[in-house]
Amino acid sequence: MKISLDDQAAVFTGVVHKVIAEGDVHRWQFVVDQRWKGPHSREVWVRTASPESQCGMSFELGARYLVVSESLVKSEPQVSPCSYTAKTDTPEARDVLAGLGPGWAPEVGKPPGCAVAPSGAGSPGCSCSACVGDVDPPFSRAR
Numbered sequence: 001m002k003i004s005l006d007d008q009a010a011v012f013t014g015v016v017h018k019v020i021a022e023g024d025v026h027r028w029q030f031v032v033d034q035r036w037k038g039p040h041s042r043e044v045w046v047r048t049a050s051p052e053s054q055c056g057m058s059f060e061l062g063a064r065y066l067v068v069s070e071s072l073v074k075s076e077p078q079v080s081p082c083s084y085t086a087k088t089d090t091p092e093a094r095d096v097l098a099g100l101g102p103g104w105a106p107e108v109g110k111p112p113g114c115a116v117a118p119s120g121a122g123s124p125g126c127s128c129s130a131c132v133g134d135v136d137p138p139f140s141r142a143r
Contacts, residue, residue, distance in 0.1 A: 001084075001092075001095045001096050001099050002096075002099035002100075003068065003084060003096055003099065003100070005036060005037045005100075007070065008037055008038075008068055008069060008070055009037070009038060009069045009070055009071050009072045009077055010035075010037055010038025010039060010044070010067065010068075010069040010072070010077035011035070011036040011037045011038060011066075011067070011068050011069070011100065011103075012030070012032045012034060012035035012036065012037075012038060012044065012066075012067050012103070012106075013032070013033055013034045013035075013064060013065065013066050013067070013088055013097070013103075014030035014031050014032040014033055014034075014044065014064065014065065014067065015030065015031050015033070015062060015063065015064050015065075016028055016029070016030055016059045016060060016061050016062065016063055016065065017029045017030065017031050017043070017061070018061070019059070019061070021050070023050075024049060024050050024053065025047055025048070025049065025050065026047070026048050026049070026050055026051065026056070026058075027045050027046070027047055027076070028045065028046045028047075028048065028059050029043060029044070029045050029046075030043070030044050030045075030046055030065070030067065031043055032044050032106045033064075033105065034103040034104065034105060035103050035104060035105075035106050036100050036103045038069070038077060039075075039077070039106075040106045041106055042106050044067075044076075044077065045076045046067055046069070046076060046077050046078070046079055047073050047074075047076045047077070047078045047079075048078065048079050048080065049080070055080045055081065055082075056080075056081075057079055057080065057081055057085065060087075063087055064087065064088045064089075065085060065086065065087055065088060065093075066084065066085060066086055066087075066088050066093040066096060066097060067079060067085050068083045068084035068085050068096070069083060069085070070083060084096050
């Protein structure tokens with residue numbers, strides 16, 4: 001399955017490190033290992049409604065997930081059961097990952113197709129269309 005990166009605020013894979021419950025909101029910390037769009041730091045907090053609510057999600061600590069977020073809340077990706085977010089070993093996630101193609105590691109190296117590593121939004125040193133976007137997300141890969 002192919003998803004449009006233009007329609008997403010963040011797309012990455014990572015391992016769930018910890019969770020903080022803040023009333024009706026749960027914040028999950030992921031250690032990112034590959035990204036296509038969104039925050040480019042190694043650790044990203046993801047928001048979801050409480051797992052007990054209809055729109056909430058729960059993640060397994062230590063498990064690896066594909067995170068697909070259509071929106072940011074307080075600069076953090078927000079996910080729901082309606083997003084393509086799932087454990088990376090599920091058929092649905094494998095299908096989406098196959099459609100995404102190669103991503104890149106956060107804070108390391110350069111995005112595919114770039115001549116240089118970007119230094120942020122609109123980076124003058126980046127000579128490719130992968131380094132477009134605003135401050136949040138810092139850059140995204142054009143399709």
